[in-house]
Amino acid sequence: MSAYVGNIVDSVTSIFDGMAVTFSHFFRRPYTVQYPDRMPVRVQDALPYRYRGFLEVDLEICTGCLACERACPIDCIAIDVLKNKETKQNLLVRFDIDLAKCMYCGLCSEPCPTGSIHHTREFEGADYSLESMVRRFVLDPVETYKPKKSGEDDPAIVPILERGMRYVNEFAVPEAPPKPPKKDAAPAVKPAVGAAAAEGQP
Amino acid sequence: MSLELEFDDGREVFATEEMTLNMGPQHPSTHGVLRFIIRADGEVMRSAKADVGYLHRSIEKIAEKVGWHGFMPYTDRVDYVAAMTTNQAWAIAAEALGGVTVPRRGEYCRVIAAELGRICSHLLAAGAMGMDIGAITPFTHAVRERELINDLLEELCGARLTFNYMRIGGVAWDLPPGFDAKVLRFLNHFEPYVDELDDLLSNNKIYIERLANVAVVSRERAIAYCLVGPNLRASGVRYDIRKHLPYSVYPEFDFEVPIGTGRHGSVGDCWDRYIVRLDEMRQSARILRQALEGLPEGPVIAKVPRNYKPAAGEVHVHVETPRGDQSWYVVADGTEYPYRVHIRTGSFAAMSIIEELSRGLMVADLVALIASFDIVAPEVDR
């Protein structure tokens, strides 16, 4: 008999508490991000720097070393490099990436010496056909980039290379860590973070 | 198919006819593509035979084709719910064969990532458990918490699910600036959430009634069927690879290994399996706090040639994934490609016991049973 009553009491109290939990959600903010249109910022802009979205190639700084093509485990990068007989320059005649097949693993951008091939924070690429998902970066053959010993000075390329190197620097380097993580960097970007963390202590 | 006994004179004795039901491969509660061929007498099952392989993606064979580095993203797909630990297992195996030592900071990064992944996975398991029992809200709440972890991991490695974070020799990216503060903030939020989940779901009488005493796995059966991880611990075996066969830097952390106690029924029932996971989330949070505190400085990855060619040898690696001891058997023959990779996963073992456990359960219990084992289809099929 006591088990009988106990069951009833248990049910009632536990359901009561569960209902209180769910009811409290009426007073909490929904967590939804209203994606396409009702957002304070574009999703792309809110994504972290390391986000592995669609691949992009800055042909200006691609050395044509094929490291990325070799690194890709599933061959979804196709690069054709021709040697220009006259100028002794390498010509990039084809740089295609199959975004439909790519697994966004980032293995290709890791060995890239200049950060030419890199993941963007772009992810919107739905389409009605697969063919349109091949990104063909080389429209007209371009010369490959040759790193200069003295450092880059072409003002058109400097910012691109800087971006590329910043990307490369994100990857962990075995011998010397790129830079010790700046503890104070976070509040600079997001002032809310530190304060909220302090507040968040129960 | 009917089960009919016959009288001597050929007349048949009444028996309710047996119904053969197919649950899956497309079924809301089979957690991916599993199929159960249920022979049921009304609501009570005579047996539920599992038919797996609907997600057999030949990952083991691919390993022989893509090389040591290139296989890393595939390990993400072995157990996509907690890719970090599988990453880690592969990294450990390859490192062992190639004699690479991971820098301490790298190990810490791995632990942080892996424990976040473990919480992520257990959240899904607990939520899915609720959903299969019919409570959808805990599931969405769990998904919400997962999103927070996904955000963290995304910041760490750029992907939400298929992390490909670890590399042979360490990890690919150091912790981003301010990451530890964010993790702490998350933990401060998360630990009360687990308590809330208790109030919402675990202590609910209906929920307990649905799970307690259902599909009890005894200690001996669990071991004989090679159940691992939370499923094994729920049966009362205190065994956790992180503690008892330690790898990485786990010995430096202080944490407990929760086991099933049979609080509402017998040891090893569905409810125990559920609550063990909840407790493990708390322990993971504990490890995370310690790891963030003791995070050493230094590089996160060792120097490993791009053309990685470990010498011939074979290795058995055990890693505690959220679904338990994942046992890797890796054979190297001195080339750039692994010679053989075999993964015995937690879900695989759990899946094989279901047929035996299902006898005499009800159809609804089967759903609870699958959920309580936290079976992830590709882990079974690879």
Add this chain to the structure above:
Amino acid sequence: MRAYLDAVAAGYPSTSPALVYLLGMLAFGALVVFVFILPVAGITSWVERRVWARIQSRIGPNRVGPGGFLQWLADGLKNLLKEDVIPAAVDVPMFRLAPYVVVAGFCAAFVALPFAGSLIIADLNIGILYISAITSLVVIGILMAGWSSNNKWSMLGGIRSATQIICYEIPVGLSIFPAVLLSGTLSMQGIVAAQGWAPTSWHMFHSPFAFVAFVMFFVGALAEGNRTPFDLPEADSELVAGFATEYSGMRSLLFFLAEWGNLYVIGVLVSTLFMGGWQVPHFTDNAVVLTVAQFATMFLKAYFWVFVAMWVRATLPRVRVDQFMTLCWKYMVPIGLVNVIGAATVMVLLPDGSIVLRLIMVTVAVAILVQFARRVLFHLHRADYGRLGRIGEGAA
């Protein structure tokens, strides 16, 4: 309504009154069915999705029309456009007929629902008995649907559903008795009239037995309406979509229509039997205003229970098939029987009722509510989600 039609008939002495009645009834009925039942059922589906979403930290349908309000219309029209698949293996006549039976059975329940003092289609003498009787049509319809689909999930779902509905008819019937005892009539208007607008004069606060009956009625009604925690027939995670698995497009929507509409019926019944129905203080002599107020009161009370049902659905897990049997036969039926006797005994002991008892009951109810509010605050305090950043907020 009868009175109104009488008046109309008197206005047209040349036509046969029967014709007037018939046309009047058809007009009223069509009005109720198409202007009330359909939208209410539809809107209920929208509200349910919104409520549900809110509980789950989501937003829910908010794009289709203002605030997503037209979602139900879109769903309905969309399903008109869906192909009507009648699988080859089904028993065609029965497969087609089943939704008719279910919807007809559910619509018929509206005949006896008191919306306001003068708004009732027909105040049947056996009102509440009629409603419990006519809903058995739904059982038959569900059995037909489940069987005729020739699908194992449908079959299991149909039989589970039927078993469940019929079983819970017993505790529901038993928990109706205290209300009937107190009112001394089966007529719905009679039951409402036996209560007052003030909570102290509601049946649910008459005695502890009445209160238990009230709780039981609600639980039992949820079970009869196949609502969580008793939604076994449609248990997605087990039975795919239960008896409606093979139904596509409009046909399946008709079942859902009945389900959502039924929710409202449950709400009205709970309010009528235990919460004073449409009773409002007699604040004006204007009959129209009074009727509107009564209607609004009733609607809100009923909708409150609809809301509670949604809320329960978002909270609780589902019971298992043997557990709902246990719950029904081992808990609710015995308690219901005791309850009937208890309520009758209280009536014999206190023939005129006791205001003290009623006040105590009200106080207890208030105490429960206060405790509930405290728990809600506790949960809110424990997990403060407002502090967590979301994507797009403050990110670089």
Add this chain to the structure above:
Amino acid sequence: MTAADAMFLALAATAVIGAAGVAFSRHILYSALSLMVALFGVAGLFVTLSADFVAGVQVLIYVGGVLVITLFAVMLTQGIQNVEVSNRAVGSVAAGLLTAGLFVVLLRAMSSAQWVKPPADVPTQTSTYGIGNALLGQYVLPFEVASLVLLAVLVGAVVLTRKETAE
């Protein structure tokens, strides 16, 4: 013809058509569903006889109870759904003749009995009260006995069904 007559005719037709469906359907489930129609017709007839409570009970018990268990029983004993109408014991022709004979005899007896009386006043009070008072007053013994009968039936039916499960 008054509205009441029309109503009566409609309901009577419903009842008779339903009953005919029960008798002549080839499929036992269709018989059961026809039975539902017939039961509703009869319930309607009860209403026209001012016996609304009886009508309610008719629907509640017959449709909600008896018919459901009948359907259950039919579904429980599938595989014999299609029963030929021919019966080795009594062929349909013989049965038809027999029943037709009975029908004629009964009609004759009825019309010769001359017992049709003018209708009494329609009771103003709902029949529920009348039946309730009767059950507590005049028929209190049958009322209690009914409960005993139900008890017996409950035990008996359950025992009869249970044997199988024990096997």
Add this chain to the structure above:
Amino acid sequence: MNTAAIQQLLHERFGSGVGPVESARLSDAVEVDPLSVDEIALFLRDQPDLAFDCLNNLSGTDRPARGKIQVTYELFSYVHRHAFVLKVDARRDRPQVKTVENVWPAANWLEREVYDLLGVVFLGHSDLRRLLLPDDWIGYPLRKDYVEAPEYHGISTVRESILALPERR
């Protein structure tokens, strides 16, 4: 107990059916006769000081160079918390190994998997069917010389890379 000691024990008990300790780098194993592996397994499980109550892993490796398919058993004892690796070599053209399903139920599926992917027949197995691949699959994919069939039930298994398609932009 380490591998050598266990090998000693086994050798004492089963004699020639048990090979010497076979040391690959990082892992020691004992090779035994494929047709008596079940008895050895039973012994390993029931001997109190061994008590290998758990078959942790069972995998097959195709070694065409040696004409063998090697089946590897990794055992673990929850009682003593020690592990042991057992290996059997089956002939590649007619791979047959005794089942250990009766010793460790976990072997049921693991053996089915090996059968499915490598074609090793486990004698005495209660339900030796394909596990992962469809029943009508041809060939054993984890063998080194496996070639993919061009189509399965009318679904071709090769896909042109769209990178190779002519320019369409």
Add this chain to the structure above:
Amino acid sequence: MSMTTVGLAHYLVVSVVLLCLGLYCVLTRRNAIGVLMGIELILNSAGINFVAVSRYGSAGFDGQVFAVFIIMLAAAESAIGLAVVLGIYRRMRAIDTSRLTTLQG
């Protein structure tokens, strides 16, 4: 029988029709469940009789009470009947009344 106002006779005719159809059903059905349904029809016709006669005879409620009792009996009868049917069925796997006789003893 005039068609102008509905009287007792009309009800009795309906009742007789139902009775005959029920009887026909009982006689011809080989399926025991069908037979039970026939019996239910017969009981229903009896119910109509009771109510009609009491309605047109006296103003009391005796007929209605009887009708309620009949409904109760019908329910009881079908409960027992169906249980028996199931009992037979489990012996023979077919509810065929014509085979009942052959299996006596």
Add this chain to the structure above:
Amino acid sequence: MQFDYANVLVFLGLGAFLCALMMYLGALLRPANPERAKLTTYECGIEVEGSSWINFNIRFYVVALVFVIFDVEVAFVYPVVTVFKQWVADGHGLFALSEIVLFIAILVCGLVYVWCKGDLDWMKAVTPSPVPAPSSASTARGVAPVAQGRADVAA
């Protein structure tokens, strides 16, 4: 009164009409491509084996039987509780009460009987102990491991 009930008919009709209207409107607008494959029975993507028109578990039936009896009881009690208030007012409350109690008490005996005999349990095994009841010979073999599992728990 009959007018009131005519409304019931009207509503039943309107309900059916509602369905018919919906289906008709749909028929105007919806496509119809019944293909053979589309009309196969859904079973989670697997080709169906056998018809589902087979016998289901008798458990449901037992429950339905119990239900019918109680349904009748409820029907009987309805008129009695309706007049109860009147009887109380007339001062015969105690008598009426005792009648009701007696009536219910007799039926409670039935309930107690089926309860004790376990007819209300779905499976006698699930709730208290995990051993499934062998409902036919074929499961007897299957029971063993689970039973063994339970023994282990006890040990």
Add this chain to the structure above:
Amino acid sequence: MSLLNTVPEMVLTTKVDQLLNWTRKSSLWYMLFGLACCAIEMMQTGGPRADLDRFGMAPRATPRVSDLMIVAGTLTLKMALRTKVLYEQMPDPKYVLSMGSCSNCGGLFQLAYSVCDGVDKVIPVDVYVPGCPPRPEALTEGLMLLQKKMMQERWLVREPRPRAGAARA
């Protein structure tokens, strides 16, 4: 009986068409058809963060009431045949959205022997969403694209172009 594609082009009918298309796009019920990793993202898309319910998209358990099949994950050959069955059991008008590299073209599992390289080998696909897995927003974007496609379809208006359902066959 059907008015489909019977009415000559008029302003009114075009408007009605738009209305009908609007209802269809606003109530896109998708079948729960998670295959692999992408299924998790699909789930999260239905979850609190992305909340597909906002657009009236709700998951359904059975194909009979679904408008859309989101093929989320790796389609193995074993599953491909089932997928076809399920697709065929959906009532018209029906759509298929291929989510993720695997179902687009096999993706990283083109190397595998047991994977069907692309769901379009078995069923017609309306929209492809790249990603591995596509993040919830990407899936949402794909669904928006599908909605765009739905808005362009004709119902009442007679037009030479066959309807989408037929065209895809």
